[in-house]
Amino acid sequence: MANxxxxxxxxxxxxxxxxxxxxISYMPVFLSIRLESVVSPLRRLPHSRLHLIKRPxxxxxxxxxxxxxxxxxxxMFQDHYEAHVYEACLQRLNANSVVFDVGxxxxxxxxxxxxxxxxxxxxxxxxxxxRLLRKNLVLNGVSNVYVVDAAVSTMPxxxxxxSSYNTTWGSIQVVPPAYSGQLRVPAVRLDDLIKRFGxxxxxxxxxxxEGAEHIVLESLGSYLSPLAVRTFVIEVWNMNKKRVxxxxxRYTTCINLGRGPGCEDILFEA
Numbered sequence: 351m352a353n354x355x356x357x358x359x360x361x362x363x364x365x366x367x368x369x370x371x372x373x374i375s376y377m378p379v380f381l382s383i384r385l386e387s388v389v390s391p392l393r394r395l396p397h398s399r400l401h402l403i404k405r406p407x408x409x410x411x412x413x414x415x416x417x418x419x420x421x422x423x424x425x426m427f428q429d430h431y432e433a434h435v436y437e438a439c440l441q442r443l444n445a446n447s448v449v450f451d452v453g454x455x456x457x458x459x460x461x462x463x464x465x466x467x468x469x470x471x472x473x474x475x476x477x478x479x480x481r482l483l484r485k486n487l488v489l490n491g492v493s494n495v496y497v498v499d500a501a502v503s504t505m506p507x508x509x510x511x512x513s514s515y516n517t518t519w520g521s522i523q524v525v526p527p528a529y530s531g532q533l534r535v536p537a538v539r540l541d542d543l544i545k546r547f548g549x550x551x552x553x554x555x556x557x558x559x560e561g562a563e564h565i566v567l568e569s570l571g572s573y574l575s576p577l578a579v580r581t582f583v584i585e586v587w588n589m590n591k592k593r594v595x596x597x598x599x600r601y602t603t604c605i606n607l608g609r610g611p612g613c614e615d616i617l618f619e620a
Contacts, residue, residue, distance in 0.1 A: 406482060408489075418485045419456055420517050426458055434608045435583060435615050436462060439554060442581050442619070443467050447553040452502055452540070452566055455518065456482040457495075459556060464492045471547060475501035475511050475535040476520050496547070502559070502566045503537035511535045523562035541571040544578075551577070557584040564593045576600055576620030587613045 406418040409427040417427060425431065436459070443449065447467040451460045454472035456479050464470045472495055474480050480499040487495055501522050503509050511533055513519075514526035522537070544552060552573075557563050563584050573579060574597065582601070586594050591614070595604070601618040608615045 406485075413462075415461055416486075416489050417456060417458065417461075418482050418489065422517060423456070426518075431458075432608075432615075435459075435556075438605070438607050438617050439463070439556065439583055440466060442554060448549055448551075450540070450544075450552055450555045452555060453558040453560070454483060454497075455479050455558070457486040460495055461486060461490050461492055463554075464495050467553075468494065470495045471498060471543070472496070473498045473500065473502060473538075473543070475499070475522070475537075476513065477533075477535075478513075478517065479520070498538065498543065500536040500538045502540050502543075502562075502569055504539065504565055504569045506538055506542065507536070508534045509537040519560060521560035521562055523565065524560055526560065539569040539571070540566060541569060541573045544570075544573055552579045554581045554583065555579055557582065559585075561587045561590065563587065564590045564597065567594065567597045574598075580619060582618040583607070584616055584618070585610075585613050586616050 406420060407424075409417045409419055409424060411417070411427050419426065439459075440462075443463065443466055445466070445468060449463050449467050449470045451463065451470055451472045454460045454474040455476075457472060460470050460472040460483065472483060474483055474497070477499070480497065483497060487493075487497075501509050501511060503522060509522050512521050512525045513530050513532065515528040515530045516526065519526040519528070522535075540555075557566050559566055563586055567574060567582075570579070582598065584594065594616075598604075598618045601620055603617075603619045605617040606614055607617055
């Protein structure tokens, strides 16, 4: 609840009208928190109730960017959101850098990177997220981003994408909490994508794909080399840690940037 009060008081996150809409959309969650020990049906209240208000709200970041996003995503726009990852990435980039953002979601990292580098390729399989990603690029006047609306897999072609009422989730590998259904989405190999854009090397590949990070690495083929990709920043799930480190064994520097529930943010570089 403290986070809720902080959001409502924060002058830079939402306008007054959007704060009211946000609060209305969260009302069933407040009720479930207060009454879950008494009213058993509310214990099973699905995450979809966070999205009674379907239209995206506009959030304003302290850094000056603005984002269209769902009510449940407001925490992304507080100060210092995943600052450890963001700062580690920026320290390794310059105005000539090429970045691939695999699992770009609605463009939080994509837009931050785009202001400092030459080109960002944002890859995102969720149709809902892609719509907001494109909208956020326009909202922030970003023109050096290529959007690829596909999943990354070892085999090109359609794959099953598991979606969630929690819109920060979605995977081709793991059925997420608050599972909301599945759909078929196109998939590409990452090495094919790099060739298609005509790059011989990439400065940074950021990967956040909810348990499918090893699949992304395997799809790099001959590009899985320090000569082709200088730095990886990956959300590594515990179940995939051994496989990821084995795939990236030629990267001699491995820095743990932080830990979340069941995963770690890890930086790999030669």
